[in-house]
Amino acid sequence: MVSYHPSLLRPSVLIAQASGIGRCPTLNAFLSTPVVSAVPLRLRPLRAAAGGAASPVSGDGGKRAVPPPAALLVFARSNFLPLALVSGVIFGLLDPTLGCLAHKYSLSKFSTFGIFIMSGLTLRTKELGTALEAWPAGLYGLGSVLLFTPFLSQFIMQVQFSPREFITGLAIFCCMPTTLSSGVILTQLVGGNSALALAMTVASNLLGIIIVPLSLARYIGTGAGVSLPTEKLFRSLVTRLLIPLIIGKVAREASKGIADFVDGNQQGFSVGNAVLLSLVPWIQVSKSRSLILSVQVEAFAAAITVGVLLHIALLAFNIATLHILSHLEKKGDSVFAKKEYTRAVILVTSQKTLPVMITVVEQLGGALGESGLLVIPCVFAHINQIIIDSIIVNWWRRRDQQFSNPK
Numbered sequence: 001m002v003s004y005h006p007s008l009l010r011p012s013v014l015i016a017q018a019s020g021i022g023r024c025p026t027l028n029a030f031l032s033t034p035v036v037s038a039v040p041l042r043l044r045p046l047r048a049a050a051g052g053a054a055s056p057v058s059g060d061g062g063k064r065a066v067p068p069p070a071a072l073l074v075f076a077r078s079n080f081l082p083l084a085l086v087s088g089v090i091f092g093l094l095d096p097t098l099g100c101l102a103h104k105y106s107l108s109k110f111s112t113f114g115i116f117i118m119s120g121l122t123l124r125t126k127e128l129g130t131a132l133e134a135w136p137a138g139l140y141g142l143g144s145v146l147l148f149t150p151f152l153s154q155f156i157m158q159v160q161f162s163p164r165e166f167i168t169g170l171a172i173f174c175c176m177p178t179t180l181s182s183g184v185i186l187t188q189l190v191g192g193n194s195a196l197a198l199a200m201t202v203a204s205n206l207l208g209i210i211i212v213p214l215s216l217a218r219y220i221g222t223g224a225g226v227s228l229p230t231e232k233l234f235r236s237l238v239t240r241l242l243i244p245l246i247i248g249k250v251a252r253e254a255s256k257g258i259a260d261f262v263d264g265n266q267q268g269f270s271v272g273n274a275v276l277l278s279l280v281p282w283i284q285v286s287k288s289r290s291l292i293l294s295v296q297v298e299a300f301a302a303a304i305t306v307g308v309l310l311h312i313a314l315l316a317f318n319i320a321t322l323h324i325l326s327h328l329e330k331k332g333d334s335v336f337a338k339k340e341y342t343r344a345v346i347l348v349t350s351q352k353t354l355p356v357m358i359t360v361v362e363q364l365g366g367a368l369g370e371s372g373l374l375v376i377p378c379v380f381a382h383i384n385q386i387i388i389d390s391i392i393v394n395w396w397r398r399r400d401q402q403f404s405n406p407k
Contacts, residue, residue, distance in 0.1 A: 144318060170306060190396050192341070194344070205245075233363050319346055
């Protein structure tokens with residue numbers, strides 16, 4: 001959409017008719033003076049710049065600075081999910097009254113249900129068939145997400161940290177399947193195989209309903225010395241994740257009108273998903289506010305650092321493993337040697353989903369500690385992984401442009 005800024009209305013030549021020379025015209029005389037434009041008046045449009053920000057572009061292609069309000073709006077739109085999550089945490093700390101009221105009426109259960117309804121509505125599976133030729137890469141991705149990273153959680157549990165819930169929360173985060181949307185979106189941005197990314201996302205979240213309770217019982221429950229309600233957790237994941245996901249997907253496939261509406265309002269659904277997701281940390285933080293405020297700032301900083309290091313470790317492991325696998329096959333057409341496949345695998349397998357983790361924590365009923373303290377480090381870990389992977393994607397894109405346009 002093209003819009004116009006008042007300051008950009010500028011005639012090229014102004015010719016004023018004055019009644020006398022050397023006499024300063026009055027205001028009325030000036031306003032009544034006819035103005036003739038020797039060159040037709042041109043409007044300078046505000047177009048979206050390459051980086052996503054709106055910038056005034058003149059007729060000769062020159063760019064002007066973006067007005068601060070417009071720049072802030074563009075930034076908010078581009079980073080709505082992290083801002084919504086952080087805002088939920090801040091509001092819960094500032095005033096827990098509404099959050100505690102929402103917890104009393106189990107609002108988080110409805111928000112989780114809504115998140116996966118939307119996920120089902122936005123899930124497009126027509127391209128999944130094109131990912132079949134990369135099945136070895138997809139199989140490795142599922143193994144990394146559901147088997148290797150949960151195995152790491154037992155080593156995270158060995159870290160001595162206070163409060164203990166911070167480390168336990170990050171260990172639970174390791175046992176989760178991949179993110180529901182950000183991995184696929186980043187894969188599309190970098191030109192990776194989005195069909196493969198989508199296939200791994202769907203498969204890992206469906207299989208995770210079975211594997212996550214088992215991983216938690218083996219690696220987390222044993223390390224914490226508690227017995228987790230595995231069967232109850234499995235039923236909860238089915239009713240609160242799988243069923244709404246199926247309902248949304250069936251609605252999409254049953255009605256072309258619904259599918260077209262969802263596809264035409266992707267941004268609106270993304271905003272709605274982010275708002276629903278931000279409600280959960282808001283409620284959890286509100287409920288545990290007094291305990292959270294008793295934690296030292298150094299502990300928060302250390303927990304965030306551990307989350308960043310964890311994501312970097314997952315990235316390094318997947319990159320190194322895929323590099324080794326690409327050299328095991330001497331043929332040049334190995335799927336592990338094609339960057340569109342390897343980039344999809346790296347991005348998807350190195351991320352962990354927050355909604356499933358929050359659902360799990362709610363069902364544990366405090367068996368592993370205070371829910372708010374378990375969730376907070378994972379909220380920041382979720383935000384950090386998106387930021388880090390966005391930086392990597394931008395670096396990949398710049399490198400591709402350098403190779404495609406050699407000097």
